[in-house]
Amino acid sequence: MNGNxxxxxxxxxxxxxxxxxxxxxxxxxxxxxxRLEEALLESEERxxxxxxxxxxxxxxxxxxxxxxxxxxxxxDMLGYSEHELPAAGFRAITHQDDLEAxxxxxxxxxxxxxxxxxxxxxxxxxxxxxxxxxxxLKDASGKPLYSIKHIEDITxxxxxxxxxxxxxxxxxxxxxxxxxxxxxxxxxxxxxxxERKKTEEELRSLKExxxxxxxxxxxxxxxxNILYTNLAEAKMHGYEVEELIGKDVRIFAPAxxxxxxPVENMKEVKSYKRESLNVRKDGSTFPVQLLSDxxxxxxGRLIGIATYCExxxxxxxxxxxxxxxxxxxxxxxxxxxxxxxxxxILTLIIGNISLA
Numbered sequence: 001m002n003g004n005x006x007x008x009x010x011x012x013x014x015x016x017x018x019x020x021x022x023x024x025x026x027x028x029x030x031x032x033x034x035r036l037e038e039a040l041l042e043s044e045e046r047x048x049x050x051x052x053x054x055x056x057x058x059x060x061x062x063x064x065x066x067x068x069x070x071x072x073x074x075x076d077m078l079g080y081s082e083h084e085l086p087a088a089g090f091r092a093i094t095h096q097d098d099l100e101a102x103x104x105x106x107x108x109x110x111x112x113x114x115x116x117x118x119x120x121x122x123x124x125x126x127x128x129x130x131x132x133x134x135x136x137l138k139d140a141s142g143k144p145l146y147s148i149k150h151i152e153d154i155t156x157x158x159x160x161x162x163x164x165x166x167x168x169x170x171x172x173x174x175x176x177x178x179x180x181x182x183x184x185x186x187x188x189x190x191x192x193x194x195e196r197k198k199t200e201e202e203l204r205s206l207k208e209x210x211x212x213x214x215x216x217x218x219x220x221x222x223x224x225n226i227l228y229t230n231l232a233e234a235k236m237h238g239y240e241v242e243e244l245i246g247k248d249v250r251i252f253a254p255a256x257x258x259x260x261x262p263v264e265n266m267k268e269v270k271s272y273k274r275e276s277l278n279v280r281k282d283g284s285t286f287p288v289q290l291l292s293d294x295x296x297x298x299x300g301r302l303i304g305i306a307t308y309c310e311x312x313x314x315x316x317x318x319x320x321x322x323x324x325x326x327x328x329x330x331x332x333x334x335x336x337x338x339x340x341x342x343x344x345i346l347t348l349i350i351g352n353i354s355l356a
Contacts, residue, residue: 077120113133216230226249266302274289
């Protein structure tokens with residue numbers, strides 16, 4: 001009997017130990033569960049704090065885009081309180097022109113993440129540009145349950161981009177306008193170059209003609225200083241061309257003819273033709289015929305006088321010879337007339353003698 005009691009005592013003790021172990025395990029399990037719950041609660045609090053005080057807008061929405069929870073930053077971004085946000089959710093605050101784009105960019109359930117730039121409508125009606133990044137939350141089977149959205153206000157950035165775009169467009173317009181101006185200026189310059197070359201050719205031809213002509217040509221400024229003289233003019237007066245440039249034009253005239261025309265009268269000089277005496281480098285004089293014209297610029301301002309000079313020494317000599325010949329002819333005619341009259345008188349006398 002005692003043996004049975006010992007056996008029963010051992011079994012009871014064993015069962016008691018097992019019960020004690022089970023109780024200990026249950027206590028440990030409860031403690032672990034409590035720690036897990038505390039950790040979960042702490043994690044939830046951290047998540048709520050991170051959600052609520054995030055520097056970007058955050059929203060928890062159902063799969064149809066209706067708001068479940070939003071943070072203060074998102075509310076401030078759009079000017080609403082959490083309770084004032086439209087029940088229709090994101091669709092109600094999205095700009096009409098961006099609804100289709102948002103629909104096209106909606107995430108595929110398997111993708112889980114997508115982002116888009118679009119416009120929200122502020123409570124006051126103004127446009128708020130945002131960058132939205134969406135994360136899909138799924139159940140164990142992969143079925144979408146909710147979405148968490150990070151919303152960043154990029155209005156100022158878009159305004160800067162728009163300002164930069166306009167500045168870029170304005171710069172491009174200015175570049176195009178300036179390019180067009182430069183092209184036009186280049187075309188005008190090319191035309192001017194062609195015209196100038198043509199003028200230079202004409203001037204070269206004219207200069208060659210003036211240089212080779214037998215008439216002397218001198219151009220003087222309004223002060224009477226020689227700006228140009230051709231070879232014929234220089235040789236006519238016994239000078240080299242280089243000796244005359246810059247000299248007073250009165251170098252060609254005897255001292256008694258040094259009366260300078262007033263500047264105010266020079267402009268009226270047009271084909272002023274006269275005969276005069278010019279003086280050579282050696283001091284000898286010779287007769288010339290002069291023709292002068294005033295020179296003016298494009299504004300009509302007097303810039304000088306051009307004078308053409310012809311040595312008429314030979315012409316004068318021939319004129320004198322012709323005068324002499326004419327005088328001799330006149331004397332001959334007179335003598336012939338006298339002889340004729342004398343013959344008539346003789347004939348009359350002879351006839352009278354015969355009658356006597």
